[in-house]
Structures are given as C-alpha cells and as structure tokens.
Amino acid sequence: MKLTAASVDKLQPTDKRQEIPDALCTGLYFVVQPTGKKGWQVRYRHSGTHRRMTLGAYPVLSLADARQRARDALAAASEGRDPAEEVRAAKAPKPEDDRDKIKVLIGQYHKRHLASLKSGAVVRRELDRFVVAEWGERDIHSINKRDVIDLLDDIADSGRFVTANRVRAYLNKFLNWAVERDIIPMSPATGVKPVAKEPSRDRVLTDDEIRWFWTACEAEGFPWGPLGKVLLLTGQRLNEAAQITDSEIRGDLWHLSADRTKNGRVHDVPLSGAVRDVLAGVDRIAGKPGFIFTTTGTTPVSGFYKARATLADAMQKAAAEDRGEPVEIPRWTFHDLRRTAATGMARLGIPVRVTEAVLNHVSGTGGGIVGVYQRHNYAEEKRAALDAWASYVTQLVEGKPGNVVRIGGR
Template structure:
C-alpha cells in the first residue's frame, strides 16, 4: 500500500519541466498534489457531481500544508455528501465577494487592466505603476471617494521624493483610468480634470561615459542572473528593456534574434543581429522555461526598480572604494536603464555608422526611415546592422579590458 504524503515527501517532489504532474494522496481518495513545470505546487480535489467529473482547487503549498489540505478536502467531500457541489459553492462565494467589493479602487483597476490596458503594449508598465504607487494607499477605498485632493497629495509626494517624471506618468495613467471608469458609469466625475502635469519635462540626453560603462559592466557581476546578463545585453544591443526582458528562446535562431511585431513598440517585426559578445552571454544563461530571463520559469523577469537600485549601489561602492580617508565621495550622475539604449546609439554613431543604420538597429521610424521614405524604403540594412552591433560590442569589450584606444573605428559608408 502506498504511503500517505508527508510534508517531507511533498517538499522533495521534483517538477517535470515538460508537463504538469498530479500525485494522489493515498490517505484521502480524490486528493491530489499538483506540481507545475515551474515547480509551484498546489492541492486539488477530484470528484464526480451529477455524473460528471469535477475539480476543486484547495490551496497552494506550502501555505496550505498536508494536514490542512486533507481537512479542506474532507470538508468539501462532506458538502458533496449533502448533495451540493463544493466547486460550485466556492465559485458562488467568490462571485458574491467580488460583487460586494466591485467598487474598490483595487477591483476597478483590475477590471481596467483586463478590459482596457491589456490591449496596450505598455499594459504591464501601467499595472506595475498602479501596484507600486496606488494600491497600498487607495486599494481598499471605494473609487467614488477619490477626490482631486487625494490625487494631488499622491503626485506631490512622488515629486518630493525626486521622481517628477514618474509623477507625470502616474497622472496620465490615472486620467485614463478615471475617464474609462466614467464611461462605464463607475464614477460620475474624473478627479484629474484640471490637474496639470506636476513637473516640467525635457528630453533626456544622458549617455554613459567610458568610465561609467566600465563601472556598469563590472557591477552587473554583483547582480548575477537574471539582471546582470539582461543589463549587459541591453547595452550591447541598444534594444528596449521590455523587449529584451521578455525574449523567448524561440525568438533566437543562431546569431539572430527576431522580435515579433506584436512585441515591438512600433508594431514592426525587428531582426537584431547578435554579436559574439552577446552570444557568449546567452550561452551562459540557464534554461528554466521559455523565457531567457525568468525567476519562475513561467513569466518574464520583473522587479526592475529594485534591481536598478542595487546596480546604483554597486556602482557607487566601486567608484569610492579606493578613495583616501576624508575625501569627498564621488557621485555618479543619475541614469536610467533607457539611457543604455542612448549610449549604444551614441557609441555606434561615434564609430562612424550613419544615422539610418543606427535607426535601423534601434527599430526607429524617424528621420530617414519616416513617412513616405519609410514606406518605400523597406530595406532592413541587415549587414549594416550586424557590422554596427559587432563594432559596438568590440568597443565595449575593449573599454572593459582597458584597451579602447586600440579599437579601429569603421569609416562612414560612402
């Protein structure tokens, strides 16, 4: 007779990366431990109701232990013995709770993200900003209670902490949210009406210096996987953060990465040649799922804000480690991850690659690739893009090795 599941046995169960597995608990008929390819585990009860098979999800391991899972399954079977469907009753309870809480800010935001923002390529960014800036403050409040003063207080606090651009972005997202809610008769008025962007903005022109590139590259060692290699690839390819962070192994073919149209900002398929330096980084990545950069095996990496804070700390420690006692600490001018893209573009231009080639690398449709010219000029400059990215990667490698002066710059194509 098979032994009943124990906490030690559940902990020791290994996932199959190719499929979900279900392990029955011999101690209670119908109770299963479900192990996902990612390694996450949960409890489920399988039974029959009305002559048809049914399933009730009980809870996740290790929050729900073995004894708790058996108790929950026993309670569900007791409900079944009384002629009622436990899965149906659970669904009814959840729907009733959702109806009761449907006007909370958290519930409206969830509906907004599902119905509206999910169709936007930046939907994940919107969701992350709401979670970071709004949920803890307003999540349990009814959305109709949010007034102009509440909005101004939140935006002012973000400006005061030194993040004026974030405040502007949040204002724009909240304005869209409340206009959407007004259109669905959830709110009668938009509290953002009359609230201007809290801070002026100017185009960024920040480019990392050679010394900063060295500090950045070495600090990536301290970040390890997934952020260390992710950040290095951003610098070497000049592509956008989300586009790289959500790369899948299927998109990589030999020394080429093809970004599908539905993931690119401008809606165009984009082919990115991969330099030997990038391929070396890819060769060292673990294979834990479909994404190159993932901590779960099921979803792409997240947590960019905290990772950037760790990167800044590591760079600051490195630049100040050999300062003489009493010397004024060196401060690295603030930069964003998007500035890596500008640094790569500036670096390729400095290597004498013409603007239309740099724009092709960046997948920009501006300047020489804009409007009528862009419609009729469908040439993708594949060879030129490879030459530019290879040269830029060699330039970065030489900087790291302290031999930048030996890099031979490529002459502008005639």
C-alpha cells in the same frame, strides 16, 4: 382567551411575566413584563425543536399586525424554514460591496480596455504598483482630488518625477473610463497638473562609466547583471529585452515579432559574440513561456526602479575602487544605455540610418517617404554595427582602449 384590541390595551403588569395566548391565532402570545413592557411572540416547531420568535413591541405592533406576522412565520415553519433565523440573517451586517473598489474596477478596466492595447500590460503593472497598492480596498467614490495629489507627490518625493507623471496619465484615463461608464460623476483627477516638467534627456555614459557599469553588472549577477549587459550591447528597449525568450533566439539572431515591439514592427537584432556569451551564461529557470530573465519561470523580471538603484550603488563602489576616492556619478536610467549605444555607434562611424535600424526607430531618416518605399532591412549593416559596438565595449572593459575611438571626455 380571545384577544381584542381593548383587552390587550387593558392588561396590567403583575409581579410575574405574563404570556397570554391568542385563541384566534394558535402560536401567538401577548407578553406582559413585570416592568410594564408589552410585546408579541410567536411559537413554532422547526426540525423537531420548539422555537420562539419576538414579533415586536406593543402598541407599535397592533393586534391585527401581530396576527399577520405570526401567520407568516407559522407558514414559513410549515415549509421547513426557520423564520427566526431568516430574520436574524436579514438583520446581520452585509459584507461590504466590492463592486466599486479600486482594485475591482482596475481589473475591469484592464479586461475591457487595457487588454487590447500594446502598452496595456505596462499600464496595468504601474496601476497595480502604485494605485492598487495605495487605494485597492477603497471605494472609488471616496477618492478625491487631494488623494490624487498626495499619491503623485509621494511618488515624486522618492525622486521618481517621470514615473509620477506617467502614473498621473494612466490614472487620468482610468478615472475618465469610470466616468464614461457612469461609475462616478466626475474624475477626481480633473485639473491635477503634471508633478514636474520633464527635461529632455541627453545622458550618455562615458567610457569610465561604461567600465564601472560593466563591473557593477559582474558584481550583481543574475538577473540584473546579464540584463544590463544585454541592454548596453544591443541598445534595445528595456521591456523588450527583459521579456526575451529562448524561442526568439535563432542562432546569432534575436527575432522580435510585431506584437513584441513598441512600434508594432517586426525587428531582428543581430547578436554579437559578446551578447551570445552573456545569454549562454544565464542558468535557465524552466517554464512554459521560456523567459531568459525570470526568477519564477512564469513571468519576466520586474522591479526595474530598484534594480537600477542596485546597479547604480555597485557602480559607485566600482568607481571608488578604480579612482581610489569617492566618485559622484550623475543619475542614469536604463533608457540611457540605449542612448549610449546609439551614440557609441555614431562615434564609430556607423551611418545614422543603420543606427536607427538597429534601434528599430521609424522616425528620423527612416520616416516619411523613405520609410514607405525603402524596404532594405540593413541586416548586414546592423550586424557590423553591433559587432563593432560590442568590440568597443569589450576593449574598454578589458582596459585596451588604444584601438578604438573613445566616447565622451574621460
């Protein structure tokens, strides 16, 4: 029948479902349910199969609009498409947009900013370790100031106050970067203060603690045992030592290129016999980078916080066995091993300028006009200093302290 606006409106329900075709639009049907509900339906063929698609309810969808929708659906079917499936796909819930997720944005932050910085790898590692681990799947717009405070408090509550302050600084810069790129209107870290005031550290291991530390390194084994010994004997920075490669070892010299040092200066570290023995005792894990301290062959060791705690526990056991009773050892950090080596060389009569050359310091006596015009590299002096320090540590470990000046009061 030829459907009109008036005839459609007058059609009454019966005890059976009614499907009235429209003579002016082949494939369009007006459906009247026994319940009185009325609606539009279009029929078409797709891949040789008869299909039906509901267009909408009447009177929400008028006759004129129903005819237009039916014609659109039939046109799509004539092109080999399935209009019903297209409608279902359009209504299906879309996967969450990942663009503003924290883990995605930190990846972009690394690519566009951190990758060009000498400290970029360290910052990315800490952001992954704490921020991505906690918020990685969250949308950056859902992060508020309280979230930032809770994150930092959790780190501080584990005893890592300095780490909490570092993460705060790294997170602050990341969020400010997001503001600059118009991702968020304001940083949720604005006004968040450092978790704790960081006291200047002056911790130096005593003679007994050096012995106990060495015993702990022996007990722990690879990788933290050998790495701990290298840190103590050379006084070098943790990341620089952890990332040492076989290609950097040139006989009895460890050569660090400018891109491997914190201050961007080429640095040569003479290797004492004790250090060479430690490195020779490390079983290598094959890998293209040639890392000495690696468990994968592709990346250097990480997880320094847990490693320090493991060595500290082993030190406690060594001290208890040595003294025959529990001994309370003040907390130390890997950086304190560097300070211990510097202090030890000073006690052995090594000039400050030579010690600074060993540590690759550019401040102090090596700064200013001296640093500009004094080009002597102290190669022989550095070797003598590190040999003397290694001899000192070896005699402590072997229980022969009589021939050396003791460090500390114990």
